[in-house]
Amino acid sequence: xxxxxxxxRHLVMGMTNKKxxxxxxxxxxxxxxxxxxxxxxxxxxxxxxxFKEQTExxxxxxxxxxxxxxxxxxxxxLHTLQPxxxxxYLCASSPGVAGGHEQFxxxxxxxxxx
Amino acid sequence: AQSVSQHNHHVILSEAAxxxxxxxxxxxxxxxLFWYVQYxxxxxxxxxxxxxxxxxxxxxxGFEAEFIxxxxxxxxxxxxxxxxxxxxxxxxVNAPNNFNKFYFGSGTKLxxxx
Numbered sequence: 001x002x003x004x005x006x007x008x009r010h011l012v013m014g015m016t017n018k019k020x021x022x023x024x025x026x027x028x029x030x031x032x033x034x035x036x037x038x039x040x041x042x043x044x045x046x047x048x049x050x051f052k053e054q055t056e057x058x059x060x061x062x063x064x065x066x067x068x069x070x071x072x073x074x075x076x077x078l079h080t081l082q083p084x085x086x087x088x089y090l091c092a093s094s095p096g097v098a099g100g101h102e103q104f105x106x107x108x109x110x111x112x113x114x
Numbered sequence: 115a116q117s118v119s120q121h122n123h124h125v126i127l128s129e130a131a132x133x134x135x136x137x138x139x140x141x142x143x144x145x146x147l148f149w150y151v152q153y154x155x156x157x158x159x160x161x162x163x164x165x166x167x168x169x170x171x172x173x174x175x176g177f178e179a180e181f182i183x184x185x186x187x188x189x190x191x192x193x194x195x196x197x198x199x200x201x202x203x204x205x206x207v208n209a210p211n212n213f214n215k216f217y218f219g220s221g222t223k224l225x226x227x228x
Contacts, residue, residue: 004157033216040123040220041220042118042217042218042219042220042221043204043206043216043218045215045216045217056215090158092158102148102160102163103216104160105150105157105158105159106157107156107157108157
């Protein structure tokens, strides 16, 4: 248990559905991250939040919409996704966004888009 | 753009064999370096990290890594692997002056045969 939880663990959705992924960290960290992990590809950083403020959007399509209501919770709202968006979505947190801080990862949500 | 290369995508070893996994990065400035491990069915977790000082870093479970600045490398080593080391290993780089960016390699799957 890393102190970072993600729900749901698995999600199957159609291209016209709207769903949300949830991440919660119990570590008192100030920074939270969304990553996309696809087979045989490097982890792709999607969004970074520091003290609830978005500090990075790594050219992610608008069909992915993040929300960070407080430093402990992070959401990823999904709508009109494409089959190529199927992947493992990982949430991570760190004490801050300073370069030396390691990131603590959640178990991920396995997303399948039909 | 910064990138991280892991040359071995899949490594198969017998127990007690020695391990070395390669990691090269492309960035000309000061870097922080990490190795993460993902055991089957588990979340990503930190194995070891390098920020500064002694370029030979020791991590958990007998792993170590050596930072060679002139070669832009941070190879992971273990003198004698165990079946329980079967996992996927990810190298990551972060630049201290680019707080929002973590760059991961595509991972190396290690299978240790008992």
